[in-house]
Amino acid sequence: MKGEKRRHFYSTSSHEFGIWWASKGMGLGPHKRVQRGIVSGAFNGLPPSEHPEVAPHVLTSLKNEFDFNLPKIFERRASRDGTIKYLFELEDGRKVESVAIPFHKKYTLCLSSQVGCAMACTFCFTGTQGLTRNLETHEIVGQYLSVWRDLNREGKHKMTPNIVFMGQGEPLHNFEGLKSSIEYLMETPGLSLGPKQITVSTVGHLPGLLRWDELPPVNLAISLHSPFEEERSKLIPMNKAYSIEKIFAVLRKLPWGKRKLINFEYLLLGDENDSRDHAKELAKIIGEFPSLVNLIPFNPYPGSPYLRPSEERVEQFKQWLVEEKVRTMVRVTKGDEILAACGQLANQFK
Numbered sequence: 157m158k159g160e161k162r163r164h165f166y167s168t169s170s171h172e173f174g175i176w177w178a179s180k181g182m183g184l185g186p187h188k189r190v191q192r193g194i195v196s197g198a199f200n201g202l203p204p205s206e207h208p209e210v211a212p213h214v215l216t217s218l219k220n221e222f223d224f225n226l227p228k229i230f231e232r233r234a235s236r237d238g239t240i241k242y243l244f245e246l247e248d249g250r251k252v253e254s255v256a257i258p259f260h261k262k263y264t265l266c267l268s269s270q271v272g273c274a275m276a277c278t279f280c281f282t283g284t285q286g287l288t289r290n291l292e293t294h295e296i297v298g299q300y301l302s303v304w305r306d307l308n309r310e311g312k313h314k315m316t317p318n319i320v321f322m323g324q325g326e327p328l329h330n331f332e333g334l335k336s337s338i339e340y341l342m343e344t345p346g347l348s349l350g351p352k353q354i355t356v357s358t359v360g361h362l363p364g365l366l367r368w369d370e371l372p373p374v375n376l377a378i379s380l381h382s383p384f385e386e387e388r389s390k391l392i393p394m395n396k397a398y399s400i401e402k403i404f405a406v407l408r409k410l411p412w413g414k415r416k417l418i419n420f421e422y423l424l425l426g427d428e429n430d431s432r433d434h435a436k437e438l439a440k441i442i443g444e445f446p447s448l449v450n451l452i453p454f455n456p457y458p459g460s461p462y463l464r465p466s467e468e469r470v471e472q473f474k475q476w477l478v479e480e481k482v483r484t485m486v487r488v489t490k491g492d493e494i495l496a497a498c499g500q501l502a503n504q505f506k
């Protein structure tokens with residue numbers, strides 16, 4: 157294997173690993189146990205070399221043929237509310253961020269899907285840096301394992317964290333990377349996440365949304381931010397090509413029915429999209445879907461062109477939606493002081 161690129165262990169499916177395992181003359185039975193042991197070792201801090209079930213000659217092959225490296229934690233910042241923001245360094249030196257957000261006894265890990273983002277949303281810090289590249293499966297899964305290991309090391313967390321793809325990047329713009337990561341996280345022994353533990357948040361990248369049915373039945377969150385096409389296009393330039401009308405036409409064809417709700421994310425920008433007309437129109441256009449609206453008060457960042465709405469206005473907007481019989485929640489913004497809140501990830505550690 158000298159000179160050959162090693163394959164990444166944390167993107168090798170159970171099926172592929174079984175084939176490799178059999179090629180080493182081992183019976184098929186224990187490969188899942190070994191994979192489970194190595195993967196859970198990754199989040200518990202046990203190196204693969206210490207896995208008791210791996211015979212020495214197999215261990216040598218494993219080390220020669222697989223890359224077990226996880227993205228390196230370059231920097232880490234903890235907020236007073238328990239939110240922890242991580243800056244990861246990838247193999248090519250690029251950096252991406254993830255955030256661990258505590259909620260009751262669990263953490264939700266907000267993962268990045270791209271280095272930068274092409275969508276250029278005008279309220280978003282990440283959108284200011286453009287797209288550099290897609291993340292590969294092992295880099296997405298690696299964020300999850302690395303953060304979980306860090307939480308375990310601190311004794312903070314034992315329960316399997318949930319995932320929301322709401323970090324840097326538009327996840328449906330990296331559809332293949334997203335799909336294979338979700339499959340890995342759900343199917344790999346030692347992880348086995350349920351579909352309800354994973355949420356994909358998108359501004360409505362239409363080519364990806366049209367392929368939604370190819371994904372396991374995870375939760376969908378649509379970042380709407382305005383019910384008016386023209387205004388939404390100012391906030392999310394991609395709306396000029398993939399308008400609300402086109403996004404909703406796709407949603408209508410998906411089998412939501414009895415299965416679940418669509419989450420609509422609504423970033424409340426002070427004096428921009430927080431009027432009664434906005435609330436009424438929002439209720440009107442989403443009325444056809446079983447839905448939940450998440451209101452997210454904007455957190456200004458240095459140089460941001462928008463304001464944070466007052467607490468009274470946030471409450472008032474919620475009430476307007478409730479009067480329209482819209483199921484609504486206000487998302488408590490966490491990690492404000494470390495710029496870990498929605499739309500604020502852009503390597504601000506520097």
Ligand code: SF4
Pocket residue numbers: 273274275276277280281282283284323324325326359499
């Ligand atoms: S809000 Fe999301 S889709 Fe828009 S620029 Fe930021 S990361 Fe990209």
